[in-house]
Amino acid sequence: MAALKLFISHSSRLRPASADGAEAQANWQLLQDTCTGLKTEYGDKIEILVDYEGLHPGDDWERRLNEWLAECHAAIILFSRRAIEESNWVRKEAAILSWRAELDPGFPLFPVLLDQQSSAEDLENDFFGTLRINRTQCVTKVTTAAQILDGIKPKLGDHPAILRGTGTTPFQLLLETVESAITDQISLPNLQRLSERLFPETARPSTHAACASVLARHLLNKGKTSLQRFQDFLDAARPRPPRERAAELLKYLRALWVDAGACGRISAARLHGKCLALNGELVGHSEPELDTKCFTLDRYLERAWPGTDRMNVIQVSDAGDVDAIQNEIRRSYRKGSSTLSDDAIDDMVRQDPWHVVVFVPATALKGGVAPDARLVNDLERLQRNYRNPVFVFGLGVQFPEELPDTVMRVLPELSLETEHAQFSAEGRARKLLDKSYPYR
Numbered sequence: 001m002a003a004l005k006l007f008i009s010h011s012s013r014l015r016p017a018s019a020d021g022a023e024a025q026a027n028w029q030l031l032q033d034t035c036t037g038l039k040t041e042y043g044d045k046i047e048i049l050v051d052y053e054g055l056h057p058g059d060d061w062e063r064r065l066n067e068w069l070a071e072c073h074a075a076i077i078l079f080s081r082r083a084i085e086e087s088n089w090v091r092k093e094a095a096i097l098s099w100r101a102e103l104d105p106g107f108p109l110f111p112v113l114l115d116q117q118s119s120a121e122d123l124e125n126d127f128f129g130t131l132r133i134n135r136t137q138c139v140t141k142v143t144t145a146a147q148i149l150d151g152i153k154p155k156l157g158d159h160p161a162i163l164r165g166t167g168t169t170p171f172q173l174l175l176e177t178v179e180s181a182i183t184d185q186i187s188l189p190n191l192q193r194l195s196e197r198l199f200p201e202t203a204r205p206s207t208h209a210a211c212a213s214v215l216a217r218h219l220l221n222k223g224k225t226s227l228q229r230f231q232d233f234l235d236a237a238r239p240r241p242p243r244e245r246a247a248e249l250l251k252y253l254r255a256l257w258v259d260a261g262a263c264g265r266i267s268a269a270r271l272h273g274k275c276l277a278l279n280g281e282l283v284g285h286s287e288p289e290l291d292t293k294c295f296t297l298d299r300y301l302e303r304a305w306p307g308t309d310r311m312n313v314i315q316v317s318d319a320g321d322v323d324a325i326q327n328e329i330r331r332s333y334r335k336g337s338s339t340l341s342d343d344a345i346d347d348m349v350r351q352d353p354w355h356v357v358v359f360v361p362a363t364a365l366k367g368g369v370a371p372d373a374r375l376v377n378d379l380e381r382l383q384r385n386y387r388n389p390v391f392v393f394g395l396g397v398q399f400p401e402e403l404p405d406t407v408m409r410v411l412p413e414l415s416l417e418t419e420h421a422q423f424s425a426e427g428r429a430r431k432l433l434d435k436s437y438p439y440r
Contacts, residue, residue, distance in 0.1 A: 181252070195211055315361070
């Protein structure tokens with residue numbers, strides 16, 4: 001039985017400026033005592049993913065942390081004073097972990113509030129409030145590792161469905177699917193030759209499954225290079241997998257460049273009934289050759305809700321007021337019928353099982369810069385009425401200096417260099433796919 005992978009997010013490492021601080025020393029000791037206590041309690045049933053044990057000099061620490069966040073089966077967030085007030089990494093990890101919990105309500109996520117340093121109110125305000133971290137089981141007023149264990153054991157316990165630790169995470173499911181797409185009709189010797197060509201300095205995998213796993217992780221473990229790595233794979237694979245499998249593989253990889261932390265913001269906006277703001281030059285760009293009507297927005301949504309095609313994007317052309325936007329929503333649902341009443345259409349919107357996104361490009365806004373507070377408030381009321389749609393404002397290459405306070409920015413802010421590089425990489429990948437399979 002494989003071990004459960006438990007990730008621990010914290011901001012407890014001692015720093016030169018705070019090494020002598022009593023609070024910092026106590027937090028550092030608490031982290032280590034917690035890891036020791038978990039190992040004593042669970043033994044080899046659990047694998048602890050924590051930076052001070054699992055990261056070493058020379059490691060690609062950012063890639064490794066991202067892998068842990070994707071692969072873990074449960075997580076603890078230690079909310080110290082520094083974690084709440086200063087740590088951008090804890091914020092990023094909290095956003096990703098809350099997104100994981102939203103995708104899988106069975107994902108055990110334990111916010112731990114250190115006594116005199118953090119409180120439930122801290123998780124209800126500002127950034128952490130938007131993530132709804134406090135909707136999960138909080139362990140409060142903690143001063144010892146024993147209290148942390150007592151807080152998480154009732155939920156973690158010894159339940160085999162939780163502690164088996166295999167095949168349950170979205171990343172694991174994606175990995176297995178990519179492995180299948182890679183190995184379809186490709187023999188072990190050909191996979192080994194492919195591995196030697198792509199990774200000449202690593203040992204040759206000895207089994208079909210090991211080869212597939214190495215290749216799949218190579219494609220998945222650094223999202224911004226996934227499309228380039230796909231091209232390398234497809235160009236070198238002999239024989240190539242069937243076209244439909246290669247196209248399927250490209251579909252799995254094309255949105256991995258989107259920051260996982262941003263996905264937490266998209267899920268949070270829907271839960272809170274808030275409007276979103278997304279920057280980028282290609283947010284609403286239509287590109288038929290890539291089968292997309294809103295390139296950047298589509299990739300963000302694919303990343304936020306992986307494994308489903310049930311997404312409906314309604315692009316607004318007139319955002320003069322909430323009535324104009326609602327009329328465009330109704331028109332999109334009224335197709336094929338001229339007799340349904342507005343009330344009947346509104347019921348269809350409420351009951352739609354798809355992810356519904358209403359996209360308001362900057363060109364549809366008065367002045368083309370940012371929505372005014374009144375429009376945002378009206379749309380939030382409309383969202384509470386419908387309960388389903390997420391309203392997304394595309395605000396151009398960068399966020400305006402001022403936005404209504406309730407609008408949630410999709411952070412981190414998108415780099416235009418990244419956006420254009422990924423657009424070009426996807427175009428090249430699609431071109432290579434078409435050249436590799438000239439006969440359909």
